[in-house]
Structure formats: structure tokens, C-alpha cells
Amino acid sequence: MAVHEIQRFSNSERFWHITGAATFIVLAVSGLGLYARELSWLTVLTGGPYLSKWVHFLAGLVFALCQVMNFVQWRRDCSEWAEVDGDWLRKSGGYLWSSHAEVPEQGRFNTGQKIMFWSTSLESLGLLTTGIVLWVPFVFPKGIASLSLLFHAFFGVTLIMLIVIHVYLATAANPGTFRAMWTGRVSAGWARFHHARWWKEVDRP
Numbered sequence: 001m002a003v004h005e006i007q008r009f010s011n012s013e014r015f016w017h018i019t020g021a022a023t024f025i026v027l028a029v030s031g032l033g034l035y036a037r038e039l040s041w042l043t044v045l046t047g048g049p050y051l052s053k054w055v056h057f058l059a060g061l062v063f064a065l066c067q068v069m070n071f072v073q074w075r076r077d078c079s080e081w082a083e084v085d086g087d088w089l090r091k092s093g094g095y096l097w098s099s100h101a102e103v104p105e106q107g108r109f110n111t112g113q114k115i116m117f118w119s120t121s122l123e124s125l126g127l128l129t130t131g132i133v134l135w136v137p138f139v140f141p142k143g144i145a146s147l148s149l150l151f152h153a154f155f156g157v158t159l160i161m162l163i164v165i166h167v168y169l170a171t172a173a174n175p176g177t178f179r180a181m182w183t184g185r186v187s188a189g190w191a192r193f194h195h196a197r198w199w200k201e202v203d204r205p
């Protein structure tokens, strides 16, 4: 590791996040293809209408496991709430009506990332439970199966929207962030700019 670089993510964190991201893409493509008739052509990418159901089911199980592992690894960092978080929200994280210079120093994850963590964790739990009902609907009362279909679609579509925003923030909006997950390392300048409190606490070479 170069002297001016800082370790941001461990190999295990990267493995579970990248596997989760890859399975999410498979889930989004197969899910949209199975759900909407207008998008059924998407199932061509995941093996046709019959195979897509199995691809969606198996990718869903892998995705759920990745989310459990991400939860275990990041829950502590994402559970620290302090006054600075309120301040971060009031200043829209420096993205909308305030500038980055006005935003308070952030720890390993900023307030927006913590909200993202809890939203994706809860949405994933919702997708898993409703998904299990939909896999064996005859085991449950009819009302539960219909509600599961409704909520599975709702969680799926809102999670896709969240991830589009997440990918934008993790790439084009904040240059130098994507490599944090890809290589596990960030530049000292990036760490000081985005997570100054974490940068002060972290062990540096």
C-alpha cells in the first residue's frame, strides 16, 4: 500500500458487498422481467421465462446472505448517532442547499450512508420474507400471498431506485469513492475530505 493511501474496506467487506451488488443486478433484471409483461424481454438475459424464476430465487438467497454479512460487518459503524448527524441532515450533506465546507466532520460513514445502510437492510429483509411467501404461496392464506406480491414489488422497485442513487453517489458524484470498494483503499486526501473524523482516528502507515 502506498504511504499516502488508507485501508477503508477489508477483503471480507469487499467480497460480501461486491457479491451482493452483482446478485442485485441479476435480481433486478430477472425480477422486472418476471413482473411486468412489457419488460418480459429482459428474461432473455437470465435464461428465459422458466429459468429466470430459478435464477431469481437462487440469486435472492445469495443476496440475502450478503446482506446479513454486510449487516454484521457494518451495524456498529452505522449505529452511532450524534448531534452532527442532525447537522448533516439540516445541511443536506452539502449536496443541495449547503456547501461541503459547512458540513460537520464525519466518521467512517456519513449520515446519508447510515440511512442508506438501514434502508437497504430493512428493504432486503422485506424482500426476503415476502419472497419466501411467494415461492410457496399455497402454504399461506390467500390474503397473505396477495399482500406479499404487492409488498415484494414495492420493496423491489424502491430498492432499485435507492441503488441508482447509491451508485451515482459512489461513482460520478464523488470521484475516488468507487476504488474504495474495488481495491479496499482510498487516498489520504479523499479520507480527509469525506470522513475527517474517521481519518483522524484510523491507523495510518
Ligand code: HEM
Residues within 6 Å of the ligand: 008, 017, 020, 021, 022, 024, 025, 109, 112, 113, 114, 116, 117, 120, 163, 166, 167, 170, 177, 178, 179, 180, 181, 182
Ligand atoms: C450495483 C452497484 C453498486 C456499486 C457500484 C456500489 C458501490 C459502493 C461503494 C463504492 C461503496 C463505498 C462507499 C464509501 O467508501 O464511502 C459502497 C458502500 C455501500 N453499499 Fe454499495 N454499491 C452497489 C450496490 C449496492 C447494493 C445492491 C447494496 C445493498 C442493497 C449496497 C449497499 C451499500 C452499503 C450499505 C454501503 C455502506 C454505506 C454507504 O456507502 O452507503 N450497495 N457501495
